[in-house]
Amino acid sequence: MILGCLIGGKLHNCAQNHVESNECMQSITESSPCCDWVNKSSAQIRSASTDYDLIKVFKDHVSGTGMKFFAFANFRLGDQTGETVSIGINNWHPEFLSDYRYHRALLQNPVLTRLRSAVLPSVVERKEIIEAETDRECRDFQQSLLKAGLEILIHLPVRSTDGQNGAVVYSGARESLSDSDLMQLSYVAQQGFERATVGAASNSNRQPVLSERERECLILTAQGLNSERVGDALGISTHTVQYHISSICRKLDAVSKIHAVSIAIRDRHIII
Known part of the structure; x- marks a missing residue:
C-alpha cells in the first residue's frame, strides 16, 4: 500500500506532481500536526545531545506507535560498488543486523530496492517482501522476521538539509494506519533524521576510537x-x-x- 503525503487535510501524490523528496518532506514539516504526542517527540529530539539520547527517544516513540523496531538508513549511489545502504541508529537485535542475509536482502530484494527511490511514505506487508525474494537464504531470513511478529514495514523517506537521502523504517505488527498517523510519523522521522545527520557530521571530526x-x-x-x-x-x-x-x-x-x-x-x- 503506497500512501500520499497528507498536507492541510488533503492527500497529495508527490510522485505524480514530480515533487522531489526534500520538497515533500519540507511540506510535511511546515504543516506539522498540532498534537501533544508530536510536540513531545519533537522537543525530545531537539534536546538529544548524543546518539544514545536519540535512540532512547525513538525506542519510546516506536513503542507508542504499536511497532517493535526502528532503524535509520542512509542511501548512497556508489561509482563502482553500486548502491550502498548504511544502517544508523536503531533498536534491532544485534543478531539480526550482523546476519549477512539482512544486508544482502537490503540491496537485492525488489520491493526494498523500489522503496529506496520512493518519495512517499509506504506501508508494506512482510509477505510482499517474501514473495518478491528470489534468494532462498534471504527468503528464509524474511520468514524468520515474519515469525518474530514483524508483519509490516513502515518506510518513511527522509532527506537532510545537507542533501543526504535515507529513510526511517519501523517494523512490527499493526492492524491499521490512518493517513493522520502516517503524517505524524513522517514529521517526527524527518526531525530525527536531521538530528542524527548533524550528530554524524560532528562525530566525523573526532579522533577515531578504533584503528x-x-x-x-x-x-x-x-x-x-x-x-x-x-x-x-x-x-x-x-x-x-x-x-x-x-x-x-x-x-x-x-x-x-x-x-x-x-x-x-x-x-x-x-x-x-
Whole structure:
C-alpha cells in the first residue's frame, strides 16, 4: 500500500506532481500536526545531545506507535560498488543486523530496492517482501522476521538539509494506519533524521576510537564471518583477529563481539 503525503487535510501524490523528496518532506514539516504526542517527540529530539539520547527517544516513540523496531538508513549511489545502504541508529537485535542475509536482502530484494527511490511514505506487508525474494537464504531470513511478529514495514523517506537521502523504517505488527498517523510519523522521522545527520557530521571530526585494522575485523565479524574466516580475508592469523576483537571490546566496553558490533553500528564507528 503506497500512501500520499497528507498536507492541510488533503492527500497529495508527490510522485505524480514530480515533487522531489526534500520538497515533500519540507511540506510535511511546515504543516506539522498540532498534537501533544508530536510536540513531545519533537522537543525530545531537539534536546538529544548524543546518539544514545536519540535512540532512547525513538525506542519510546516506536513503542507508542504499536511497532517493535526502528532503524535509520542512509542511501548512497556508489561509482563502482553500486548502491550502498548504511544502517544508523536503531533498536534491532544485534543478531539480526550482523546476519549477512539482512544486508544482502537490503540491496537485492525488489520491493526494498523500489522503496529506496520512493518519495512517499509506504506501508508494506512482510509477505510482499517474501514473495518478491528470489534468494532462498534471504527468503528464509524474511520468514524468520515474519515469525518474530514483524508483519509490516513502515518506510518513511527522509532527506537532510545537507542533501543526504535515507529513510526511517519501523517494523512490527499493526492492524491499521490512518493517513493522520502516517503524517505524524513522517514529521517526527524527518526531525530525527536531521538530528542524527548533524550528530554524524560532528562525530566525523573526532579522533577515531578504533584503528583501521580493528574496523576491518569488526565489519567482517558483523557480516557473519568467524575469526578464522576474518583472518583469511585480511591475511592475518586467527590469533591476531582475536587480539583485535578483544581490544575492540575493551575500547567499546562490550561484553562480547556481538555486543561490540551493536555498539559500533549505533555509534557509527563502522558502517555496514
